[in-house]
Amino acid sequence: MADTQLPEPALAEIRLAAVLHALADPVRLRIAAELARDQRELACQAFDLPVTKSTTTHHFKVLREAGVIRQCRRGTSRMSHLRSADLETLFPGLLDGILTAHLAEDGRRD
Amino acid sequence: MADTQLPEPALAEIRLAAVLHALADPVRLRIAAELARDQRELACQAFDLPVTKSTTTHHFKVLREAGVIRQCRRGTSRMSHLRSADLETLFPGLLDGILTAHLAEDGRRD
DNA sequence: GCCGTACTACGAGAGCTATCGTACAAATCC
């Protein structure tokens, strides 16, 4: 079976504190930034993260449960994408502000 | 002696992850929102927080060490204010986005 | 059915953190 969506909070259940907490981890911020850059669904394995597979699973789960990303199965892969529209509805400009800040910080690092 | 400034990170030492983490706590987000609303220095005791004095001290310390606020002694009080300008320099629009999001969430709550 | 790929679930460990209470310090006021 394909396209089985995984459990996630409804729009009204998304909490700002949870979103900020989810994005306060360097690994997760990186995941979000890459999803934003690619603008399409990505499988977990598409990310080159400095942690093991099981830790990666954990981080994706945190992002999903905070309402930052949406995930669905597709074959043996789990496709993820940002819930940009939902977040924009709830907190206009927030996600953009955070991702822009991340790019800015990244740019300053030598 | 008055106006003894407390240790804080220099502009270049402020980390996005630390700022997000600092603001991901409901109590600290509330502190930041109140500081933004008043636009002036406030003593810790000016906040009506649902925690004890020692926990309040802890939260102010986290905010200061993340670079979100600046603190200095004034008499028996510790005055705090947002480092809005510094944050705006590093991460344009970030603080505003988060505080606006907080207001939006607050408004939705009945 | 069997194998490989991609990911999950579970359990564990180490470290952080939010909270508190008590004791203490610094400044002001009387």
Add this chain to the structure above:
DNA sequence: GGATTTGTACGATAGCTCTCGTAGTACGGC
């Protein structure tokens, strides 16, 4: 000096969380 106000320091505790390894599941290809 003594009392009051305001906040800090320290220790403790409970809970979370980031990390991992191992074992297992689900799907697709052969």
